[in-house]
Amino acid sequence: MKKSLMALSSVLMLGGSVSAQKVEFEHYTLNNGMHVILHQDNSAPVVITSVMYHVGAKDENPERTGFAHFFEHLLFEGTQNIGRGEWFKIVTGNGGTNNANTSDDRTYYYEIFPSNNLELGLWMESERLLHPVINQIGVDTQNEVVKEEKRLRVDNQPYGNLIAEVKKNMFTKHPYRWATIGSMEHLDAATLEEFQAFNKKYYVPNNATLVVAGQFDPAQTRAWIDKYFGSIPKGAPVTREKIEETPITNTIRARYEDPNIQIPMVVASYRTPSMKTRDARVLDMISTLLSDGKSSRLYKKLVDDKKMALQVGAFNFSQEDYGMYILYGLPMGGTTPETLMTEIDEEIVKLQTDLISEKEFQKLQNIYESQYVNSNSSVEGIAGNLATFHMLYGDVNLINTEIEIYRSITREEIREAAKKYLNPNQRLLLDYAPKSDKAQN
Structure with missing residues (x-):
């Protein structure tokens, strides 16, 4: 009961902080x-x-x-x-x-x-x-x-x-x-x-x-x-051609050899929509669920419990025109990159099949409330956010309202986004490997 009251108190305090954070x-x-x-x-x-x-x-x-x-x-x-x-x-x-x-x-x-x-x-x-x-x-x-x-x-x-x-x-x-x-x-x-x-x-x-x-x-x-x-002359309008990529329908396989590493990295990347879309925010939440902190799904399973990875993660590399959703892992001991990728894929399938728990969902909401407060906690951060939301998103007031988008995302949307974007035939599998002796010679 005491823990519940403390948790409720924290949520109420956070809610007050968020309300007070409106940027004029x-x-x-x-x-x-x-x-x-x-x-x-x-x-x-x-x-x-x-x-x-x-x-x-x-x-x-x-x-x-x-x-x-x-x-x-x-x-x-x-x-x-x-x-x-x-x-x-x-x-x-x-x-x-x-x-x-x-x-x-x-x-x-x-x-x-x-x-x-x-x-x-x-x-x-x-x-x-x-x-x-x-x-x-x-x-x-x-x-x-x-x-x-x-x-x-x-x-x-x-x-x-x-x-x-x-x-x-x-x-x-x-x-x-x-x-x-x-x-x-x-x-x-x-x-x-x-x-x-x-x-x-x-x-x-x-x-x-x-x-x-x-x-x-x-x-x-x-x-x-x-x-x-005010007196600086206006320049010629800057025009940009809209360049669209052909959808990825079959797995792309590539290899890169890095002379600076000893441990191979398994990498899977999926092309995703512009950071201006609602789906991009849903994918942000999925990456948080999978790899933000030691209690996240991938870290808990592959680093803590199974000890198959030195490091594992997911992040949504979101940009103005397209994004990339990147999963990665560093295998440990006798674990092969292929085995590690199989384990990661199992977690993606779970997301595509089952709704996340209410407890996980509430944790996500709390994390994004906290991130919102922190992103506007300094004048320097506010200045950068104001410029970014105006220039790249076309809506400067998102500095105040974007959190409402995250608050409105549902567990069902999380499942649907995983089903829509994170499929094996829609991705790049990159074998990021140490440089071989043959390559060095």
Whole structure:
């Protein structure tokens, strides 16, 4: 009885936290097409200026992959009014931090400053957009930086090519088929004019979302935004061809040999719909059920009880156009990858056949309530969510309402999604193996 009361108390407290977490914002569009989102939070004297550009690896020329990620680095080189190598000095010298990241769908830049430096953050981001210096010195410098990043994070990292190998075999037409970091040969072959043309095409205000979040005066902030961004010329509309993949109807088999590993990995990947769909959220819940924590189905069965795997997991790699639902495992002892895959498949069949228990379902609901609270627990997280929901989902208020979608998902939908998407004839089976002696010779 005591445990029940404690559990009920936790749920009620969590429910209160979720209700209190509603994110207030205002948003509007400048005449040049730049979308602006403002979120005021006076709880701490900090402010974030961030800009998300709707350009990622999928927007690249297949013969020039890696451009989007390259620009994540290149656009810190300097501008007409910020000297080369001065960007980070200005930020840190004014008590701030900054960073950027790239995906297949977008590129995101941000600064975190004490709130009295908001104007500086806005000016710097307007400089990145209006006056970037893209010259050969910067290209050559960042080319070496990107090569080193690839060596550290991909080439010399155990299982570092996993996602790239899955993508390469899952997609034959869509530009998700290449790695976000791209090809070093493509970057080496690119001309300065090609980099400048990429910037001119995608780094335009009508392809960008500006977010200001934190402590600020709204009227003054709107005035500064108009001052620094309002006069930037609108670019040509960015158009994208909708590329559809042929459905997978027979198992795809592939092999990759990684010189950085000793233990093979069994991998199964299924093509899934856009992250904007309801089914994508259902698949999120399935991955949580299967592999989130030591009490999850796959971990409990294959790591704890049967001791057949060192590690096992499932995750929904969800993106703007398509997703990939990936199952993986590292066999232990005498267990073969094939045997481990058979055991994993048994759990998928259970999901396709039986409704999950009410207890498991309530646990899922609690996990997603907690994730919702945590995702909006910092101004930095809120800024990123606001930009993402506007740009990639087309609905900025999902920052408040997406949790309602997760709350409304039923046990029956979980079963139906498993039946619809997670079938052997709809997947890639990737043998991710240590490099053989024969291959090394």
